[in-house]
Amino acid sequence: KAGVTQTPRYLIKTRGQQVTLSCSPISGHRSVSWYQQTPGQGLQFLFEYFSETQRNKGNFPGRFSGRQFSNSRSEMNVSTLELGDSALYLCASSPEGRSSYNSPLHFGNGTRLTVT
Amino acid sequence: QKEVEQDPGPLSVPEGAIVSLNCTYSNSAFQYFMWYRQYSRKGPELLMYTYSSGNKEDGRFTAQVDKSSKYISLFIRDSQPSDSATYLCAMNRNSGNTPLVFGKGTRLSVIA
Numbered sequence: 134k135a136g137v138t139q140t141p142r143y144l145i146k147t148r149g150q151q152v153t154l155s156c157s158p159i160s161g162h163r164s165v166s167w168y169q170q171t172p173g174q175g176l177q178f179l180f181e182y183f184s185e186t187q188r189n190k191g192n193f194p195g196r197f198s199g200r201q202f203s204n205s206r207s208e209m210n211v212s213t214l215e216l217g218d219s220a221l222y223l224c225a226s227s228p229e230g231r232s233s234y235n236s237p238l239h240f241g242n243g244t245r246l247t248v249t
Numbered sequence: 250q251k252e253v254e255q256d257p258g259p260l261s262v263p264e265g266a267i268v269s270l271n272c273t274y275s276n277s278a279f280q281y282f283m284w285y286r287q288y289s290r291k292g293p294e295l296l297m298y299t300y301s302s303g304n305k306e307d308g309r310f311t312a313q314v315d316k317s318s319k320y321i322s323l324f325i326r327d328s329q330p331s332d333s334a335t336y337l338c339a340m341n342r343n344s345g346n347t348p349l350v351f352g353k354g355t356r357l358s359v360i361a
């Protein structure tokens with residue numbers, strides 16, 4: 134089975150622009166979660182989608198949004214980029230969403246976003 | 250106070266050493282505890298998973314949970330250079346589909 138695929142791998146944007154990141158989960162997985170990883174804050178939860186519905190949301194401003202399509206693929210969008218948005222954005226999928234032994238989170242290799 | 254605290258290291262050990270990695274947490278509702286390993290330029294991968302208190306062993310890896318102290322550990326025996334990575338603890342509550350809360354990760358280097 135193919136793993137979680139995130140595109141693009143690297144992205145450089147200018148402050149004030151917007152960006153869209155894409156995630157293709159493992160086939161059959163219905164839950165997709167997004168995390169932001171920075172050296173200072175570590176991995177922080179952005180949001181989770183399950184069957185096209187946002188099920189959980191972290192403490193990020195409204196500039197961060199996402200969606201999930203009927204084929205479980207997901208996108209996240211960041212509008213009005215700020216320098217502090219520079220980070221590794223990780224997508225993870227699981228069959229049901231709850232991270233457990235039988236339903237662990239499988240992470241992609243992330244999109245490295247640099248905002249200049 | 251952050252919900253999960255983890256010493257970022259870096260930790261450098263010689264090959265063959267026993268490595269101890271630790272996290273403390275403040276939320277007594279946490280029931281599921283995990284360790285992820287993240288190699289450079291890769292996403293985290295699940296290493297160990299435990300539910301509630303106790304020990305779990307898998308090859309050279311042992312995970313321990315002490316809920317009374319709100320303290321979890323990962324031990325690596327006979328460490329190898331291939332174990333060089335960042336190790337992240339993660340945990341979540343036993344209610345519904347709550348997101349994982351991660352520690353910041355400990356960077357480990359095993360020197361041959």
